[in-house]
Amino acid sequence: MTSQVSRNPTTGKVHDSFPETTDAVIDARLAGADRVYRETLLHPLADVVAARGRMLRHAATVLETGAEEYARIMTREMGKTLASAKAEVLKCARTCRYYAEHGPAMLKPEPAKLSSGAPAEVRHEPIGVVLAVMPWNFPFWQVFRCAAPILLSGNSMVLKHASNVPECALAIEAIFHEAFKREHLDPAAFATFLIPSSRVEKIIADRRIRGVTLTGSEGAGRKVAAAAGANLKKSVLELGGSDPFVVFPTANLERAVLTAVESRLLANGQSCIAAKRFLVHESIYDSFKEGMLTLFRRVKMGDPTATETGLGPLAGAKNREDLHALVQDARAKGATVCLGGEIPKGDGFFYPPTVVENIPPSAHLYREEAFGPLASLYKFQTHDQMIATANATPYGLGASIWTKEDHEIDLCARRLESGQLFVNGLVASDPGVPFGGVKDSGYGRELGTYGVREWTIPKTLVRA
DSSP states (O other), X not given: OOEEEEXXXXXXEEEEEEEOOOHHHHHHHHHHHHHHHHHHTTSOHHHHHHHHHHHHHHHHHHHHHTHHHHHHHHHHHHOOOHHHHHHHHHHHHXXXXXXXXXXXXXXXXXXXXXXXXXXXXXXXXXXXEEEEEOOSSSTTHHHHHHHHXXXXXXXXXXXXXXXXXXXXXXXXXXXXXXXXXXXXXXXXXXXXXXXXXXXXXXHHHSTTEXXXXXXXXXXXXXXXXXXXXXXXXXXXXXXXXXXXXXXXXXXXXXXXXHHHHHHHTGGGGOXXXXXXXXXXXXXXXXXXXXXXXXXXXXXXXXXXXXXXXXXXXXXXXXXXXXXXXXXXXXXXXXXXXEEXXXXXXXXXXXXXXXXXXXXXXXXXXXXXXXXXXXXXXXXXXXXXXXXXXXXXXXEESEEEEEOSOHHHHXXXXXXXXXXXXXXXXXXXXXXXXXXOOEETTEESOBSHHHXXXXXXXXXXXXXX
C-alpha cells in the first residue's frame, strides 16, 4: 500500500509514514459526511448553528490543552520554530471561539424587500459537503480558518492536506472528532483523506461534493478551479503572494525595519502574506537597507525546537532548490546579493536570510514569489514609479505601507492591487475581517462574515 511520508526538514530524515486512504474508505467517509449534512436539514438552522458553535468551543479547548504537543508535530513535519507553531495553535483556538460567539449573528435570516415594496427574507442555508485542499506552511491555521466557518454553518468538510504533513492532518481530524463527540454530534461531519494531488479531481467530481476551497500554489489553483468548473462546483482559491512593503519618507524607520524582518521570516519565509518585495523611498533607502542587514545578520538559524532559534529549515529539498534558483537567476542578470544567497553545508533544508537589490525586470525574482527568507529591495523616487513596481507581479494578496501622510494612504488604497492593505503594521489574517486576493492570488474570501457566507446558499423566501 502506498504511504505518505513525514520527513523532518531539520534533519532531512523520515520520521514516520502513514498509509494512503483507499477508495473504499473515501467513499464511506463521503457517505458519512453527506449523511450528516442532510440530517442537519431536518432541524432549524439556528439550532444547528448553536450546536456547531458549542462544538467549536470544545475544539478550542482541545487545542489549548494540547498546544505543546500540536506545536511539536508542526515543527517536526515542516520546520517552523516551536514558538511560532504554538502561537499558530492558539490562533486556531481563538478563531474557533470567535466564530462560536459571533458566527450565529452572521447566519441569521435577513429582512429584504421586493421592488414592489413587499417583504421578503434571505436565509443562509448550508451548501453541503466541502472539500478543503490545504498547504503545509501553516498546517493547522490554514485548515481551521476555513473549517470553523464551514462547519459552523451546518456543512460537512473533508480535508485533503499537503502530503508532507500527514501527522498534522490526522491530529486535526482527531481534534474535530473529539469536539463533535463532546457535543454529542456525529463526527462524520469532518474527515481527512491522506491522498496525493492526483486523486483530488476524482473527489471534486463526486456528486456529494458541493464545493472546494484551496490554499496553495497558482498551479494547483488552476487545476482545482478547472475541475470545479467542469463539474459546476463552487470554488474559493487563496494562492500565492508577492506582497509589497512600501516605506515612505515619513515612516517610523525603526519600526518599519523590525516589522519587515519579522514579516519576511514568517514560517521561515514560507508565508503567502509575508512581505517579500521592499520598496523604499530613495531618501531613506540606505538606512532601511543597513537596518535590515543588521537584523538579518543577528538571526540564529538552526534547530527550530531551540528557544534561541529565529529561522528554521525550509520544508523540503525542492523548496530550497527553487528559492536558490531565483537568487542565481537574479545574480546572473545583474542583481546584487547583499547577504546570504548560498546553500549551507550540513543536514536539513536550511537557507540563510538573503537580501538582493538592483533586480532587473528580466529576472524571475522581479515578478515571481520567493518562498523562503529572501528579501528583494527596490528604490523608488515617485509615487507612480512605486505603484508600477509594486503591481509588476501577477499576484495581489496583501500589501503593507509605512507613512504618516493620509494622501499616500489613499493613493495606495486605490491603486495597489491587493486583497488587503495594512498601514504601519504587519499584514496578517484575522477572523474578524475578510481575507483573500486579486489577480493570480485567487478569488473568494475566507474569514469574517464573508468567510461564513461563502459556504452558504442565500435562499430567498417570499410569502405571497
